[in-house]
Amino acid sequence: LKPENAKALTQIATDWISTKSCADIVKLADENNFPAAEVADDYMIANEEWRRKRGSVVLFKDDVYGDLAIAGPSAMLSQTPSRTKWLARPLGYHNRLVLKKFLGLSEADIEKLEKKKVIGTFDDRPGLKPPVYYDLSKDPIYNYGKEVKK
Incomplete structure (x- = not known):
């Protein structure tokens, strides 16, 4: 294929494809031995x-x-x-559990680290935070060591 013919050939193929359904093209491909599949x-x-x-x-x-x-x-x-x-859980989801249970930090220690921005949790970006329908205040792991709402 010569580069100068690529645009014209692409347009011919595009025009032809636009007149067919996906099923039509797949059927033609099967009948005529050329590769085609639905994306x-x-x-x-x-x-x-x-x-x-x-x-x-x-x-x-x-x-x-x-x-x-x-x-x-x-x-x-x-x-x-x-x-x-x-x-996978949101960023910082297990902080309290690890810091309290395994490292023995107090709530005051954790608050100091959070205030200094040494530790933290997810920010307000999709994929880094829990889904909007999930109530973190009731989560026993995220709130480890705190009283959890029922």
């Missing part, structure tokens, strides 16, 4: 039944994030099947 988005992949049956997508219930479809294990081992115990 799947995350929603389609997570909801394809065969992916769930083979374990490449698994349903998971997490205390913080709720019910999710997540990627299954990359290796399927017969003697030691893998499992997902929990998902």
Whole structure:
């Protein structure tokens, strides 16, 4: 393909594709031996039944994030099947637990460190903080050593 012909050829292909459905193009590809496939988005992949049956997508219930479809294990081992115990927690989620239980710090010590910005938790950015529907004030790990609301 000569570079000067690339734009014209791309336009011809684009015009042709725009007149067909995805199913039409895949059928033509099968009949005429050229590669074509539907581009799947995350929603389609997570909801394809065969992916769930083979374990490449698994349903998971997490205390913080709720019910999710997540990627299954990359290796399927017969003697030691893998499992997902929990998902990653927001930045600083375990601070109180570690600082109090394992390092013996008091609430006053933790407050001093927070005030000096030595330690902290997530800021207000999606992906770094818990979902908006999750009530952190009731979380026993995040509030380790404090009385938790019921």
